[in-house]
Amino acid sequence: MKRVVITGAGTINALAHDVPGTLEAMREGRCGIGELELRDVERLGIRIGGQVKDFEPEEMFNRQQMALFDRFTQFTLVAAREAIAQSGLTFDGELATRSGVVLGNSGGGMTTLDENYRSVYEEGKNRIHPFVVPKLMNNAAASHVAMQYNLMGPSFTVSTACSSSNHAMAQAFQMVHGGACPVMVTGGSESILCFGGVKAWEGLRVMSRDACRPFSANRNGMVQGEGAGIFVFEEYEHARARGAEILAEVIGYAMTSDASDIVMPSKQGAARAISGAMRDAKVNAEEVGYINAHGTGTAANDKTECAAVADVFGHHADNLLMSSTKSMHGHVIGGTGAIELLACIMALRDGIVAPTIGYQEPDPECALDVVPNEAREAKIDVALSNAFAFGGLNAVLALRRVA
Amino acid sequence: MTKNIQDRVIEIIAEQAVLEPSDVTMESTLEDLGIDSLGLVESIFAIEEAFDITVPFNANEPTESDFDISSVATIVAGIEKLVAEQHS
Numbered sequence: 001m002k003r004v005v006i007t008g009a010g011t012i013n014a015l016a017h018d019v020p021g022t023l024e025a026m027r028e029g030r031c032g033i034g035e036l037e038l039r040d041v042e043r044l045g046i047r048i049g050g051q052v053k054d055f056e057p058e059e060m061f062n063r064q065q066m067a068l069f070d071r072f073t074q075f076t077l078v079a080a081r082e083a084i085a086q087s088g089l090t091f092d093g094e095l096a097t098r099s100g101v102v103l104g105n106s107g108g109g110m111t112t113l114d115e116n117y118r119s120v121y122e123e124g125k126n127r128i129h130p131f132v133v134p135k136l137m138n139n140a141a142a143s144h145v146a147m148q149y150n151l152m153g154p155s156f157t158v159s160t161a162c163s164s165s166n167h168a169m170a171q172a173f174q175m176v177h178g179g180a181c182p183v184m185v186t187g188g189s190e191s192i193l194c195f196g197g198v199k200a201w202e203g204l205r206v207m208s209r210d211a212c213r214p215f216s217a218n219r220n221g222m223v224q225g226e227g228a229g230i231f232v233f234e235e236y237e238h239a240r241a242r243g244a245e246i247l248a249e250v251i252g253y254a255m256t257s258d259a260s261d262i263v264m265p266s267k268q269g270a271a272r273a274i275s276g277a278m279r280d281a282k283v284n285a286e287e288v289g290y291i292n293a294h295g296t297g298t299a300a301n302d303k304t305e306c307a308a309v310a311d312v313f314g315h316h317a318d319n320l321l322m323s324s325t326k327s328m329h330g331h332v333i334g335g336t337g338a339i340e341l342l343a344c345i346m347a348l349r350d351g352i353v354a355p356t357i358g359y360q361e362p363d364p365e366c367a368l369d370v371v372p373n374e375a376r377e378a379k380i381d382v383a384l385s386n387a388f389a390f391g392g393l394n395a396v397l398a399l400r401r402v403a
Numbered sequence: 404m405t406k407n408i409q410d411r412v413i414e415i416i417a418e419q420a421v422l423e424p425s426d427v428t429m430e431s432t433l434e435d436l437g438i439d440s441l442g443l444v445e446s447i448f449a450i451e452e453a454f455d456i457t458v459p460f461n462a463n464e465p466t467e468s469d470f471d472i473s474s475v476a477t478i479v480a481g482i483e484k485l486v487a488e489q490h491s
Binding site: 045203204205206207208209219220221262263264298299300 | 440441444447448457460461462463464467
């Protein structure tokens with residue numbers, strides 16, 4: 001089996017429009033969550049989110065591109081540009097025909113849907129722009145990345161709600177690991193911060209009106225975010241032969257299904273995914289120093305996740321660090337695992353563990369070291385990244401520091 | 404008016420629990436009736452629609468809001484209060 005390393009990373013999210021800015025914000029424990037700025041916000045009960053601000057897509061994309069790129073595609077392309085530039089790769093010849101792009105996404109072009117529903121239902125128009133379908137389809141972002149970078153190998157979009165990008169990255173890992181592809185561009189994106197998107201989430205009554213406080217006893221729900229995280233997964237020898245900088249090694253994953261409830265998480269499903277990823281990566285519990293938690297800030301997720309970690313790690317659960325960066329960038333749904341993988345890379349490469357901010361009161365049901373409020377220096381050899389989706393679909397990735 | 408609110412709430416809860424309204428008593432708890440967290444959120448939505456009110460309920464902190472869901476009686480009392488406040 002081939003070793004798989006990460007040779008490029010890119011992002012745009014509420015904290016920053018690139019990786020260095022995002023990591024700096026995570027080190028400083030900065031909060032990117034604030035008042036939502038969107039049409040009809042006064043009709044929403046939930047008015048906060050991790051919104052990408054000061055983003056001027058018209059300055060990056062031409063008129064024809066703007067007609068085809070929903071906001072989730074715009075985010076994806078911004079992040080892909082940073083990741084692929086960092087990798088230094090150009091896709092030609094066999095490298096182009098064998099390399100592909102697998103991305104996670106949940107809502108597709110939600111903003112495009114929202115705007116066009118308004119125009120036909122609210123404004124009563126009978127004619128819509130001809131590109132509505134290619135703009136809103138969930139695979140649009142993956143297709144535009146493939147087109148821009150000449151990626152002609154296996155390419156598709158994975159949609160498993162909050163686990164989408166972890167499932168996508170696991171799939172991309174498998175393709176390189178198994179030898180089918182020398183390089184895979186992977187990660188995910190989401191943009192649901194429009195009136196209809198937030199209104200739909202509001203209905204579930206699991207959203208916080210003031211802050212995302214994972215693991216804190218006074219947590220009161222999740223906060224939506226938006227953005228993208230994109231990575232270049234490359235076969236190790238291929239990367240070494242060209243002298244590429246290696247950010248981290250992806251060493252395994254596991255996917256499980258709770259098969260129990262459409263919204264309530266299961267400790268067993270989560271625990272099986274965590275222990276499965278360690279088994280796949282051939283690491284012992286004691287080697288794991290950091291877990292990037294799913295940590296949504298809901299009552300149900302956080303206690304279930306902590307119980308699963310305690311079950312899997314036993315006494316070692318007290319030694320490892322686990323934080324939720326959703327407290328800073330919000331829950332980016334189908335793109336969240338990709339943005340959170342940056343915190344794993346920072347822990348492994350820079351020895352800095354991102355904090356869980358907004359932490360105010362210990363919760364006996366979440367009695368782990370959640371790195372409250374301030375980043376911490378620690379030498380981390382192996383990190384895990386958890387994602388547990390609505391629908392009970394879980395995906396956990398394992399990464400190792402590359403000396 | 405009070406009687407009407409009580410009957411209507413019991414109807415909504417009974418429908419959610421797939422029971423006859425006569426099986427739902429004022430002392431019943433949602434747990435007794437087999438209504439889980441999703442069923443509760445759906446019932447609250449139906450109640451909001453029926454009475455054109457907003458119920459301040461967050462599933463993450465069910466005991467934090469003024470709206471007490473510990474029994475059918477407390478739910479009815481809570482709704483009577485909200486109807487009075489929001490339609491006055």
